[in-house]
Amino acid sequence: MVPENPVAKPTSILLSAFLFTVIFAFPAATEPPAQPRQVTVGECIKIAEQNHPEIKAAYENQNAAVASWRITQAGNSVLVDASMKTVEYLNTDRSPGQVNIPGKDTTIGLFAGLGATYNLYDPRISSAVDSARLQVDMAKINTFIVKNRIMLNVKKAYYGYGLARESALFREKLMKKFQEKLAKTRILHRIGQRSALDVSKSELEVESSKLDYERSRNSETSMRTNLLIAMGILDDNIEFSPVIMQEFPEIRFTINELYNLAQANSVEMRSAVMKKELGKLNIAMQKSSRYPRVDVQAAFGFENRNVQDRAGLEEGARGNNWDPTFHAGFTASVPIYSGGAISGRVDRAMAEYNTTLYDEKKLHLTVKSAIRANYHFMIELTKQVSMSKLMVGNAEKHMTLTQRYYESGVSTQLDVRDAELSLLNSQLASVKAQYDYMTTLAELSHIVGVKEEFLCKRN
Numbered sequence: 001m002v003p004e005n006p007v008a009k010p011t012s013i014l015l016s017a018f019l020f021t022v023i024f025a026f027p028a029a030t031e032p033p034a035q036p037r038q039v040t041v042g043e044c045i046k047i048a049e050q051n052h053p054e055i056k057a058a059y060e061n062q063n064a065a066v067a068s069w070r071i072t073q074a075g076n077s078v079l080v081d082a083s084m085k086t087v088e089y090l091n092t093d094r095s096p097g098q099v100n101i102p103g104k105d106t107t108i109g110l111f112a113g114l115g116a117t118y119n120l121y122d123p124r125i126s127s128a129v130d131s132a133r134l135q136v137d138m139a140k141i142n143t144f145i146v147k148n149r150i151m152l153n154v155k156k157a158y159y160g161y162g163l164a165r166e167s168a169l170f171r172e173k174l175m176k177k178f179q180e181k182l183a184k185t186r187i188l189h190r191i192g193q194r195s196a197l198d199v200s201k202s203e204l205e206v207e208s209s210k211l212d213y214e215r216s217r218n219s220e221t222s223m224r225t226n227l228l229i230a231m232g233i234l235d236d237n238i239e240f241s242p243v244i245m246q247e248f249p250e251i252r253f254t255i256n257e258l259y260n261l262a263q264a265n266s267v268e269m270r271s272a273v274m275k276k277e278l279g280k281l282n283i284a285m286q287k288s289s290r291y292p293r294v295d296v297q298a299a300f301g302f303e304n305r306n307v308q309d310r311a312g313l314e315e316g317a318r319g320n321n322w323d324p325t326f327h328a329g330f331t332a333s334v335p336i337y338s339g340g341a342i343s344g345r346v347d348r349a350m351a352e353y354n355t356t357l358y359d360e361k362k363l364h365l366t367v368k369s370a371i372r373a374n375y376h377f378m379i380e381l382t383k384q385v386s387m388s389k390l391m392v393g394n395a396e397k398h399m400t401l402t403q404r405y406y407e408s409g410v411s412t413q414l415d416v417r418d419a420e421l422s423l424l425n426s427q428l429a430s431v432k433a434q435y436d437y438m439t440t441l442a443e444l445s446h447i448v449g450v451k452e453e454f455l456c457k458r459n
Helices: 008-025 041-051 053-076 123-190 198-232 257-264 266-289 314-315 341-408 413-448
Strands: 037-039 078-092 107-120 237-239 295-306 323-331
Touching: 008 123, 008 413, 037 257, 041 053, 041 198, 053 123, 053 266, 078 237, 107 237, 107 314, 123 198, 123 237, 237 323, 257 413, 266 341, 341 413
Parallel strands: 037 237
Antiparallel strands: 078 107, 107 295, 295 323
């Protein structure tokens, strides 16, 4: 009987424990790497809304406008403060008509307590509150403007990246087809069926296709970076899946109808209207500076009427030397002469208001011009999409026919390659027209202020 090895058993136990620790302590090492997530244009917009710094800054500006409105509202509230100040009383042997020396002809005391001020009449405060409330609405409108602009940038970058990616794929296919064509041309040249000029032309086509392919790859990388920047992130672990619309319906509105829609829905136009209202309030507020201001003031506290005769501060600070007191009264003030400051502020407010009127006219001209340009471009792109689809269909028929002729011995393999190149070029033109259509539709939707689906005809 062979004796048991006293070392083998503990060693196996230690090895098992080590393997157990490795497996359960480092599970990530055995898991496959995370796959890039496919995102659509809608998801890209949501990511931009959550991460773009301009949107976050717009919300902070909105919070600042709300805080400013609360500050101006404080002018209609009672303002209370604690204070300590000296008070002065005329001695009984002196009269107000004489020249009195403080401390000699008057008795100096000390007041400590609470003071309150409440405005009874000041038209500037009400105008300031209305202006601050309107600025809150303008801040909200500005947030919508920023979000809409970023949404448009995301859509344009998304479609631009989709076009660049599709172009790179087609350029790669074209390059391979030209390379195959060059190889066949060289074979035919050796057997005397093609000239050296045909070989040189094929070589030039191959080099040109390589250059186009490299440019398309660089454009794809650049457009991907632009899309990430438009989303407000720099995450390379995201894959995009641009989708081409299956149907391209025509715009169901005329140019004038689109302009009316823009007047009703465009946030930029609403912002222009609010800027005019803000300018009017500013003029009214500056003009109201000429009117009087009336306040009621009150004070309640304790008063030491004769601090200067007390023997030291400790004696004057004793509680029995302080008497409760209450004061109340009205104050009114009206500007008599301001050195031209009030009239200058009024003139400046009127000039700023006139500037907003001219800016509004410029905005209307810009919107109308942009609607007209995009509208006509949409009509042209609709025709191009239809023509490109027809061209792709004809190219497919031509390739099928050429393939049959080649199988029958009527045409050559070079004819088949040329048919395949024509089909790829027509497909690339079709894809470009479709992405241009979606980009233009997004721009027109942004200008008018409604969604893309609302602008198109319903089937």
